[in-house]
Amino acid sequence: MALVPAQAAPVCVDAGQGPSAEAGGVGGTGHAPGEGGGIGGTGARLGVVGVITGFGSLCVNGLRLQYDSSARISENGRDTGAQALAVGQFVSVEVERTGDALLARDIGIVQLLEGPLSASPEGGRFEVMGQPVRLLPDAQVQDGGRPLQPGDPVKVSGMRAPGGLVHASRIERAPALELASVIGDVSHDNDVPGIDGLPVEGALGEAAESPTRQLLARGRWDGRVLRILETRMDPSLRFADRVNNVVLEALVSGRLDDGSLNGCGLQVVGAAAARLRGLAASDLLDVRRVRMTGHIAPDGRFVAEELDARLRGQPEPVR
Structure with missing residues (x-):
């Protein structure tokens, strides 16, 4: 390891x-x-x-x-x-x-990408099915005792930054992986349907059912496109209508005071007496790792009662 x-x-x-x-x-x-x-x-x-x-x-x-x-x-x-x-x-x-x-009743592991490496890892940078992946500073890589190579199937867990770039908290070799999958926003680059730029073929549905408006698509990767066999809503906030509050770790960008702050597919707004730690409402954040406590409003916005920007393991600037 x-x-x-x-x-x-x-x-x-x-x-x-x-x-x-x-x-x-x-x-x-x-x-x-x-x-x-x-x-x-x-x-x-x-x-x-x-x-x-x-x-x-x-x-x-x-x-x-x-x-x-x-x-x-x-x-x-x-x-x-x-x-x-x-x-x-x-x-x-x-x-x-x-x-x-606090008793966990339902635990969901969220893998943003499951599929083969499409390039050799270099300097904390990976590529899975053509999607670039960056390691968070505290990320863990489980390679099974030998270096990962193009074609090796892996699972990538972590967070997407606003804009879609994956920042991995864990990458692990997955030799038993049968189907590939991706979680993200539905995209149409040059009229080609995809998930955050990963080309797909097949029906895309259920994204609107998720608070994040994001989709999980699972199927077979042919080296060029993911041929969809199954879609379902992003599992990250599947319990939104059943819980009182949510404690959410996310990568966010924008400003809180002008309504432009967003992360995890959600617009983030501050509650009337929101407690801010390590930032001011007027600060312009650029892919900042934060922890937020609040609730999801009926209109889909995340209303933060507390927002902490002092977390360790901040992502490296993308160059």
Whole structure:
């Protein structure tokens, strides 16, 4: 196994330990949504979306998420088991609060790209099915003990920046991969249908059902185009209509004060008393890694009650 050196992971806390700067200030005890805690009291439902930083329970966004055999675990919408979970994966977790514990009821592993490498990795830059991929500074690369080569099937977990570039938190060799897949915005470059520029053939649907307006397409890659066998909504925020609040890690660009801030396929606006950490509302952000606590409004906007821009592992500038 070859690992890119990782920076220190954020502190992993229980729901009742109070706000934590390392955890992005998402603690709090018994606050109802909108009252400043962001988690809610016993019985509250919460969505936690971000990178796995540790185990001994599941550590995501600085929160300790407990889970047992009753939790549903899936990978790009297909059922799997706990053995599939790994540090560095980007996951989407539906959580229920019980006392000071956060119990994961539904854990979804999100792989932005599944398919063959189309170029030799160079200096933290990869290419999968023609799509450029950049490694985040704290990314992990699981190559199975030998260097990755063009044609090797891989899974890429991480975040897309506004504009579509993939920033990977984990890349792993996937020798048993049967079908390729991609998650992103539907595009029409030069009248050629695609997903964030990756050419596809076949019906594109269901994107409108996702809060992010993004789509997961799965099929066979022929070296030029992904021939679609199945589509489904982006699984990242599949629980949006069932949870009180969401703790979301994302790459964002734009300004909060003029309504141009966006990330994870969502427009981001600040709540009336939003708490900002490491930025001002007038700051122009350019692919900044942030952690946000808030809710998804009926019009699809993410209303941030707290936004923390002090996260480690910021992406390298794209040249």
